[in-house]
Amino acid sequence: MDLLEFQGKQVFAKYDIPVSEGEAVTTVDEAVAAGERLGYPVVVKAQVHTGGRGKAGGVKLATNVDEVREHASNILGLDIKGHIVKILWIEKASDIADEYYASFTLDRAAKLHLGMLSAEGGVEIEQVAEENPDAIAKIWVDPVTGLSLEQCRNWVKAANIPEAAQGGAVDILLKLWTAYNEEDADLVEINPLIYTEDGRVHALDAKVTLDGNADFRHPDWEAYEATQPLDGREKMAKELGLNYIGLDGTVGIIGNGAGLVMSTLDIVNQVGGSAANFLDVGGGADALVLTNAIEVINTDENVKAILINIFGGITRCDEVANGVLAALERVELKSPIVIRLDGTNAEEGRAILAEHLSDTLQAAPTMLEAAQRAVEMASA
């Protein structure tokens, strides 16, 4: 789960990482009030789940009340790569002397946590990584032993952080490590980490991604859920507990297991079609889950055919078949269904469907034939 900048800064503040004073607002009047309270100059920053805000005009400096009003009204409602700005973060501007980059994430290959630090922050760090990889100092941290003070000091030196800023950087990095662990983050990133004219080290931006699997020990994460960007189909699927990602094609897809669903998308594409979605009903899906899945897909105007691909393990094919029949009774389907069943109780599942087969409910013996049929139906 990606947090907005101001939410990331709230997380940082919880661990005493210095961030700029600011306020999150949703209207122009609130933005003006925040500017007046904070004192000028302030920066008006769009809060969206995408990068490239600055280039899109979503970050502006305001030196007086009129400028806050002007920038806030321009930025609210702005479309940044398909994300409409609904929240602004108004913060006190900083005098920047130097800009660095810092992050922690999991290195899957090393199976250790990876810290990256560079004295060349504030720019496209991916470009730095490509053109001058030596400018990024990396350390690998064992999750059991953690990041020691000495390790952190050596890391800061290795990154060529200027001496005056080293103490402040070490302090922030140790706190950032704690935040990364205790908040169950997949990523914490500060770009830029700044050194101010008056000699302070300070997080000017905050990027935090949380591991949704750890939500059971973080009841406070509910507040972040509310600001996640979801389209109508995704919202409905989430409420029904389905793992759904909306796409642009015409074949609605339902399957069990992420790998099988991904390969269903692949095969639909290979036989000349395009998927309208990714929908994984997961392991052990019962009839109700299947009915819900079909209902969600039925709300998608682009869908011209529905492909159900099930290989039963924990999931039982007879439950799937019953779910399909229940869906046919409950909702008026806009598109035909083709279904492939294999694995646990496949025979029983096929028998349940047998007497209900028609032009709008077809069975296919293999994944390939099911995909071909669905693509034919979608283009008919």
Next chain:
Amino acid sequence: MSIFVNADTKVIYQGLTGSQGRFHGLRNRDYGTQVVAGTNPKKAGTDVDGVPIYASVADAKEATGATASCIFIPAPGVKGAVIEAAEAGIDFIVVITEGVPAHDEAWFYNEVKRSYPNCQILGPNCPGIISPGQCNIGITPGEIAFTGGPVGIVARSGTLTYQALHELTQRGIGQTTCVGIGGDPVPGTSFIDCLERFEADPETGGIIMIGEIGGSAEEEAAAFIADNVTKPVVAYIAGQTAPPGKKMGHAGAIVSGGKGTAAAKMDALTSAGVAVVANPTEIGAAMAEALNR
């Protein structure tokens, strides 16, 4: 021959008293697996359909001589369950549970590696392991597997593991062992761990490897195959047309350095001499060809 497990492997089920644990534990026993014990601190002295329940893995191991365990405990308890099993001297721990926090996985992977170097974790979030006719630990439907070899399977995805078994079984091609390593960020057992053992196993004549987009495990496996594997390998990578996953900031992009896409993985495997197929329905035919069947 099989890898990791065989007909003599005795298994303790941590979470046998829960609904999933009971269903699959007993199903594994019906298959022929030596399901010798379950654990639950509150139900010691009772049994699940004749399988005795002990208070701890240590007690269960002492009483039964088991060397493997299978974890069906809900995600919040997995970290504790893995360490309990490792401390008790279990040397093969299969974690079926999905939804384990990544920080927990990284922690117990490193703790077990350092403090219990002879212990191998499989999973989390995996379907388990099956050596047809000998031992089935986890949730794989045993009836879709076929005894006698000669194919070893290693896969990140559960349902695609089933699909691969199905494709082979339908052609009358058996399997030595099928290992589902799971798709989580820190899998206890890697592709390479399995490839190494399949290469060393005289009864395995060919290997099927099923990967997915994300991470760099397939690229690492490709490099290993090029240098160390002489047996034919057939591979499929799921997610060739999947939308770009959540981009984990700049840090994620730097770590992967362009790796992680299906195309990059397929190229790496092809360069390593692997027969890469476009979709899972081609797995059976490609392996039959590789084995001259």
